[in-house]
Amino acid sequence: MIHSLTLSDVLAEHARSRPQVTAVVDGSVRLTYPELDHRVTLLASALAGQGVRGGDRVLWLGQNSHAVLELLLACSRLGAVCCPANWRQSEDELRFVLTDLTPTVVVWEPSDVTTALHAGAEAGIWVRAGEEYERLLADGSSQEFAQVADTEPALALYTAAFAGRPSAALLSSAALLAHATSLLVVRQMEPGFTFLNNGPLFHVGTMMFCLATLQIGGTNVFTPAFDAEEVCRLIDAERVTQAFLFGSMIDAVTKANAGGKYDLSSLRFVSHSAEWDSMITVDGSPWCRSKMGGYGQTEVGGMLTFLGLAEGGAGFAGRPSPLVQVRLLAPDGSEVATGETGEICARGKTLFSGYFARPDLNAGKSAYGWHHTGDLGRREPDGTITFIGPKLRMIKSGVENIYPAEVERALKSHPAVADAAVIGVPDPTWHQSVKAVVALKPDATATEDGLIEHVKTVLASYKKPRHVAFVAEIPKRGFTPDYDALDAAHGGGNYPGD
Template sequence: MIHSLSLSDVLADHARSRPQVTAVVDGEVRLTYPELDARVTRLASALQGLGVSGGDRVVWLGQNAHAVLELLLACSRLGAVFCPANWRQAADELRFVVNDLTPAVVVWEPSEATTAVRDESAASARWVRAGEEYERLVEGAAAREFPQVDDGEPVLALYTAAFAGRPGAALLSSAALVAHATSLLVVRQMEPGFTFLNNGPLFHVGTMMFCLATFQIGGTNVFTPAFDPEEACRLIDAERVTQAFLFGPMIDAVAKANADGKYDLSSLRFVAHSAEWDGMITVDDSPWCRSKMGGYGQTEVGGMLTFLGLAEGGAGFAGRPSPLVQIRILAPGGSEVPAGEVGEICARGKTLFSGYFARPDLNAEKSAYGWHHTGDLGRREPDGTITFIGPKLRMIKSGAENVYPAEVERALKSHPAVADAAVIGIPDPDWHQAVKAIVTLRAQATEADLLEHVRTLLASYKKPKRITFVDEIPKRGFTPDYDALDETHGGGNYPGA
């Protein structure tokens, strides 16, 4: 085991080498690395007392909190798997996650959706309420020694990609997460004292990858439940935050919230955006920020597979591969296509995931010919850089969230009045794309009826912004003719287009 380095090992070393560094800030909670290490040890002991052992799953149903990082690190110490579920999802979606993962323990924050799922699933898992009950669990456990865990074992599960209308849990090992964090912190040029504001959702790899890179370099992770522009300004000022999870509309909202200059945001070393924004922050000159945080990635590769910052001035707008991976552009039969031709982006290397939880057929398909098949099309340019063309399977990008038409279509078709449904993405000035549904009816129903039905089944960002009723949906074989629907109903702005 002398070559193993788990997340738990990284924490234990930080506790020794960074005894005075603040690891976590969450409201009134401030923990140094030794204090975080001690809490994680007690939490691991408490989870073990609740029956969690190697390979078992622990689920978090709630917003951002330092408990997310603690639970991940405790699972690493036990050899268990931690899943921060999407708290924005409806009860039906969360019910699927709990039934799919069959967790030993669920730590939850009360909401209409989580309470409904808890009432149905309390007998199949131990449910621990976040807050006072969670704190009693941690404080009441005794510290003990844990054997070292193989860093190749899965430790983090993130749900992604709606296969056949339902998502799958991508399993990432400590080895993959440490490798990805190391690659990211090099390209981002993180230094001691780096402080990250976890204001984006931690069930999203875009936030989680920076949380773990900050942890890897021994920096400070600041947690806030969800994005609020005024609170983001306050925390950036108070904690001297270096980076936050921000993109276009969020940046505009923060700039607007600080239009009067009430907060000092100069510690934020971030990408240039607008005259107002650039005047508030320190425009960063790292390869990551110079390239506008560009590249190509997905959950299954730990976050980023390529970085535009490694190929400034290159022909391909996805850049070059992360230092610890290989990329090939493959034809359907597994052969590499020549430069300039389009094929599937395939990868292997240190940051790759361990497969999807309980999806053996899918795992075999996605790892054919010894490469991870991303499901996305790309092209290698003559200078060796990569261009991302777009998903093989259609996807809608709304803000930072991926919306899969099959998932929304499944929800619409579950309404008794809906005979058929197809979902497309339409351009949106603020969120890049919005969801639009084309529906045929077998009984009377209004747009409001269907939107309310979808709202009860899916997260709000997946709900169609508008619905058009038609007599018939054009098909290619058994599937909707999405190109025809785009042309007729204003679709466009898809990722990679």
């Protein structure tokens, strides 16, 4: 396997070539690359001792932690698959993940939801994060492992709940490192790059920078979740180069650092406001000059196109990564003409390996030899790409994708609801918020607050409706809601691509 390079191989090389570089910072934990490599070896050995074999799944149920990176690297060493789950999900959603993914080992942080899941667990080995995790790691031994092909899946991220339930996209070491290579070129990352993992590691937007930082031999700093004051402190203390930040988060950090309590000048980031720009170093890389623009999804490793590769271009999604091909295809698989709308389809080094246990979905998604993204786009005369919007409806609230089908499923599980449809309405802070349109059963009663609370018991809180409108019936096109009519009647709009 002289042409193979896994995430684990990258770590092992850094342990040799960067023996004094800090790889990980997480609270009181500080690990050099040799120390991280040793821990990953012990962890891989311990997981193998618990029965983890090639292709098996290891699930993380918790917030951000250096343990997520260790588990991913250990799985890469074994040929297993690491899945950091969305800890913000409801008990019902996470129970689905457990049933769907059938993990051999679950590493979990205690919360009301995970404690209930642990108490009712019927399968798998559960290891509590912290002392129990450290004891597991200590049970491992220093040993050699058989070489794993870099085409084997190493990471699973749940995504795309268009049908009401999400699917786990499988990403190989080869795909993840190819994407990291493209990202570190566009971002112009250099040795010494320090990334603050304050965004969720179950989100490809955080994970892609974590892995690019690993690939360049930089430092990954971890904090459990976004907290503006703590982000300021860590940027100052660790001389952070980049963090997972977007509009409202930047505003919160700016407010937390009013008066210049912290030195944020190490942060080389996007220009945002006069006050923000005076605190940081405005970065001149193509990634930051283009406001981190482009088009992407989990299934392509993160970014498929970069606006930074097409500054001044006509298409606001930019040009494709150097390691992929993009075509705009008609339903019959033919390429549409320049200026015409087609489905954004791709193939290349960064593409995922398919969804776990979804053979029918995988067959459809790879029709005609291309990955079908489910999104529409247009090739402009200068060759750049414009993103039009999802083929199927999606709501974008902050950085989160919310699929109407899963919210509708939750609403319909209420005993008073006969039918429901979900639309996105413009929101000044979050771009869009969720609005439910509900038809009740004859003689049944329900309140707006009651339905919102019901959805919160089934789904992650950020997916709940902010507003509920009650109607006699849901307008339909065939068997599906007439979303255009619902938007017109109830103020829908601001969808991705609008």
